[in-house]
Amino acid sequence: MNSKTQDLCAGSGKTARGVVLATLAVGFGLPLVLLAAVLLLSPLSKPAMLMAALGAAGVNVSGWSVTGQYVAWIVAIAVLALILLSFGAVISGMTVWWEMRVSSRMQSRVGYNRVGAAGFFQWIADAVKLLLKEDLVPADADALLFRAAPYFVLTGFGLVFVALPFGESLIAADMNVGIFYITAVTALIVVGILIAGWSSNSKWALFGGMRSAAQVISYEIPSGLAAMVPVMMSGTLSMQGIIRSQGAWPWEWHAFTNPFALAAFAIFFVAQLAEGNRTPFDLPEAESELVAGYLSEYSSFRFALFFLVEFGNLWVMSAIAVTLFFGGWQVPFVGPEAFAAARGVGDLPGAAWWGLQILSMLVFVAKTLVVLNVVVWVRWTLPRIRVDQMMTLCWKYLVPIAFVVFVATLLWQMLIARLPVSATVSGAVMFAAAVVTALLFFRQTRQNISAVGDRVDFTNW
């Protein structure tokens, strides 16, 4: 029967060592290469640093015209844009794999296990399959809009990375309107979804698109109000500015220094789930009612683009939440003075500065992955809610509570102005409460396992 088992796993027992090594190499190597490229290119794409780096590399830039300098800078920016988009695509594919693994464990299944160790290469296989399929356009569809819709969605997704931080100096453009810009460009996604729903000329797609529009526009309000809370606490809209106004330790994070900010985070999190069309808010593509919603008529590469954005949004929403509420890339014991000292006075920063950048990037990526896992976890815990429940949740709960939190934060900032110690006290108390809650939660989880006679067992991961 050996002729029938045509997989990469050799016989019974363990995965072949070469497959494990290849999986580890790609699984860690691909994101590491992309993150390293972001690490190098995002500081170097600033004009002054780029010219200094070119000069250090032996290129005589002093004789260049202004146009030539602009061209060099535009090339650097274009490469960085390509790297950021590739990072979004790769992280989206790997999130698909990870989500399927986690969901199958939560349902007592094994999950992906055929392609590579732990089925890791499944996302590549799926992508290749989608690219090779025929790109169908329904006969009665509005062909131009139908073809254009995925690019709106992809543009809305890709533009977010312009203002998404990765580390202390690692951001494509630290705009002074950062969070406002991100809120604005993510609205482009709903335009694409609405176009997709309309142009498909299918009632399922139209229903899905309309639901998505209603949902996203409704949830923009609590999301924006909740995002205002950290903005008010730091006094800036810039993503890096918001992170710099927080400390490295948990009791210095926005989520804990203001008791209302934690409520704001909860509102922001729920609203982001709804805006990203994630379960329990995946009504626009509710397969039990709408086939696949606005995706019904799509196939091939255009379908892949929608999916890329849907799963890439996990990273985006987690990174924004980490930026706003959980201290971003702040590294303990390394303040702004340490960064300035490591940078030195020359045109190009010293090696220590690059080391600190790597450290800040690691902190940011680790925090983002934790939040990303919570999003995945919530998806496989909660069932999909009804349309009326979704609207009730938004307009009767999230919006009023968001306003209360907004006003309470104003008052809290007045209190901090009079009594600066209150922020520290709140941070300490809230963080202690969070730790106790987490411990209680893990105790409850252990009880769930032991109550039915099972035990914690990770042997078959």
Add this chain to the structure above:
Amino acid sequence: MPQSVREYTGAIRDTVKSFWHGLSITLSYLARRPTTVQYPDRTPLPVRDMLPPRYRGFLEVDNTICTGCQACERACPIGCIQITLEKDPTNPKQRLVAQFDIDESRCMFCGLCVEPCPTGAIQHTREFEGTHRYIRNLVFRWADPMNPFPVYKVDKTAEYFPRAPLGSLVRQRLETLAWDRPAPEFLPPEPPKPAAAKPAPALKAAPAPTAAAPAAKPAAAAPAAAEAPKAPAANPESK
């Protein structure tokens, strides 16, 4: 719908509680061992050995104890069993089974053929892995048309019929035959005595290849034509 303050706060409390309990339940399953097994590899035993003993997999016929009674063929509700009997030319009292085909691709594994078998020659096994590139390879031929086997004479006092170990015959078949081997062409078996085919005129031979063997290659038309007179003799028997 009007809502009291108690209902409003109660809804928030319910949400928090259901998050708390729901998330802890899913996390607890994340930390447990999955109940499903990784088929087909990484199973502690071959899957067929983990199946219950009365699992109804592929049918298997032990032709050393087959009485040729055709009870299984009559019992089959979809007619996926085809049996042809003929007389032994050397010994007119001995009947031979010249054809015992079971089309496993049509079988619905109901077990009705197993019930009437007087000796237990036809049985379900626990074999189920029948991936083949050509579906016709799933027709298992338990009698060799070129070498028919004699029917088994039942001893009235016997309490036990010596049967090959259940599953050994069909497993041997599945293991020796490649999954992507070419499909057989189902020509009727060549008669042992081609002398009987002589009087068959051309007008009778002409429709036979087109009607009986649409998949046969043109080169195979000659043996099919030679077979034509035998077909009426076989038909009344198998109905």
